[in-house]
């Protein structure tokens with residue numbers, strides 16, 4: 033008998049909720065980490081426009097609280113795997129902005145020596161397993177990472193991130209079934225940004241509470257407000273605890289929004305400018321933390337400006353590095369094909 | 372400090388665009404995220420957002436201007452308090468350094484340098500697969516230039532002499548073929564990701580939802596294995612589905628239905644029921660999209676009995692073969708190419724223009740060597756032939772078009788005349804289309820060969836992202852020229 037049940041804890045956006053129990057230091061950390069992702073992505077968009085980045089480039093702007101909140105619930109050694117929309121995940125798990133940007137420009141100093149590009153980066157050291165271009169392929173791979181951890185008995189948890197569009201792929205459900213059957217320590221994170229390229233959630237499924245889909249397999253899960261980094265972290269902690277206790281997988285459906293087009297070449301005609309504007313104005317995850325910092329008297333405008341400058345510095349330096357780093361040596365064409 | 376706002380690159384293949392409309396005017400305050408202008412690329416009209424804040428000091432490129440090169444300054448952004456006299460349209464902060472620019476300029480596919488050296492402008496122009504000039508379906512000058520081509524007229528052209536033609540892109544030709552067939556046959560429908568409301572990820576099905584409605588132009592969720600299977604079932608049930616894969620890379624998710632369900636049913640049912648279905652979409656390398664999104668599956672599919680496999684080069688091929696594919700009673704794998712979508716060719720104007728499967732086309736007549744290719748490989752083959760012509764080597768260029776059935780007789784007839792052969796494709800070398808052709812030529816025309824057949828392919832590596840490595844991974848025009856010189860001992 034499966035013991036886990038789907039625990040509904042979906043809550044509306046915590047607009048007027050009491051100031052949560054969170055330290056100043058942690059709020060500042062969240063602010064800094066989310067801002068780094070946003071500024072990094074803006075810079076990437078700019079470099080793409082200049083032709084320094086080619087091919088597909090999927091920005092994470094708007095979704096920053098998801099990965100920053102969940103990373104705050106991890107321990108050293110926990111693993112993560114995601115799709116092509118991966119820059120934010122890499123920065124949040126501690127990968128170096130310079131190495132990520134240099135991969136975007138296809139240079140030797142990039143995480144994959146320039147051979148992977150925006151969609152394909154990895155860091156064994158930071159337990160980041162990619163960077164996958166085929167929609168949903170990372171989901172069973174995440175379950176497999178968890179399989180290895182369970183097999184080795186090392187107490188680690190894996191976060192497998194995927195989109196609302198990916199959630200319709202069959203392999204997700206094959207992975208769910210086995211993950212629960214074998215009680216694998218994997219958190220399935222659905223980053224529901226409401227669109228898969230130009231297809232809204234409404235146009236792709238009648239089963240729109242994605243977290244509940246695990247119930248058919250006996251997998252516990254919940255919906256989370258992905259524009260509120262504190263709510264995301266709290267949900268992440270519940271999920272991690274569940275997995276580490278040996279109870280098997282857990283599903284988090286994180287409601288979020290991407291501000292930019294699907295990739296740099298998407299004109300995004302499938303939604304109104306007003307819809308995007310409303311999200312930016314009313315639910316921006318960074319503004320949320322910023323106002324908590326200011327209203328809680330944790331920081332002054334000047335303090336935050338100083339952080340802004342610091343982040344800008346890091347991003348500019350990453351951009352410089354990514355332009356100066358040379359193209360990979362031509363001999364690299366023939367390396368790393370087989371071990 | 373005044374900075375230049377540069378024309379952005381807004382898609383992987385964009386080199387220039389039209390500045391359709393300014394949404395800010397001179398003197399307006401601009402903040403990060405504001406929409407500055409609308410820019411038309413080859414595929415869509417895009418909004419161009421501001422990155423930095425300031426005042427729009429001067430507009431350098433007025434709206435409606437076409438052919439604005441990526442990275443050209445289009446406006447000047449002033450810092451707070453600066454006046455317009457600071458707006459000197461020189462290098463400025465935004466301009467890429469010259470080295471980066473050189474990289475941008477290199478056409479990702481078909482660059483003839485191949486060695487990592489910077490090609491000259493003239494060379495680049497020649498090698499640029501995106502070159503705008505329409506390519507005649509069969510250039511008359513090429514057909515007549517060599518007196519010794521004994522080809523019957525139907526090998527040289529798909530239509531009688533004097534048939535009127537019109538210029539259209541491969542993209543338009545595919546759309547026209549599908550639309551004509553859907554008008555003709557009510558059982559034909561189109562299904563795939565983003566084919567309807569989004570108008571197609573690569574705009575092949577633009578306007579088709581409007582004309583045919585959601586019953587016949589169907590947006591699917593991202594579930595390739597599922598909708599390929601549904602397509603097969605619908606074909607069993609009496610319909611004629613066209614299933615679009617956003618790219619063939621994603622058809623790997625659906626491979627089981629392509630091979631096990633679609634290809635084998637006619638045989639397994641003792642001929643009772645087959646599977647009339649078209650699986651189509653872009654195949655092969657695009658620009659800078661790395662290993663999981665750049666690969667040519669022609670040789671894989673060509674292996675499978677029960678399938679038809681076609682790979683058009685020109686718009687004319689695309690149109691004629693697509694109409695045949697939709698009418699064919701078998702499952703057809705229709706391999707398109709993103710880089711060719713925007714290229715223009717002459718297409719016959721006829722009530723019902725079709726090209727039979729299994730019929731190659733002699734695109735250029737020559738006596739010294741046979742170059743066999745298909746799909747985008749034809750661009751390298753034809754460019755090489757052109758260059759070789761200047762050096763006194765007359766190459767005969769054969770466009771296979773369909774890989775299964777394969778027109779071996781035409782290839783053999785040519786090789787028996789020229790005694791030498793080079794094959795060109797983008798896919799990997801081991802088990803390539805060329806290696807099969809080579810083995811067949813060896814068996815059937817051994818005594819006619821004056822040199823071993825050379826099969827040119829993409830390199831035996833996953834596609835790298837880095838611009839310099841990507842160029843090296845692809846087959847190039849100089850490689851074709853070199854190979855021809857090897858087999859002709861020059």
Ligand SMILES: Cc1ncc(C[n+]2csc(CCOP(=O)(O)OP(=O)(O)O)c2C)c(N)n1
Pocket residue numbers: 115117165166167168194195196197198199225227228229294564593595617621624
């Ligand atoms: C198997 C497969 N099919 C189609 C695609 C093309 N594609 C890339 S991203 C995407 C949309 C995915 O949407 P979602 O899962 O919601 O993730 P998001 O982009 O919103 O982060 C599509 C259709 C692909 N990469 N892989």
Ligand SMILES: [Mg+2]
Pocket residue numbers: 195196197223224225226227228229
């Ligand atoms: Mg999505």
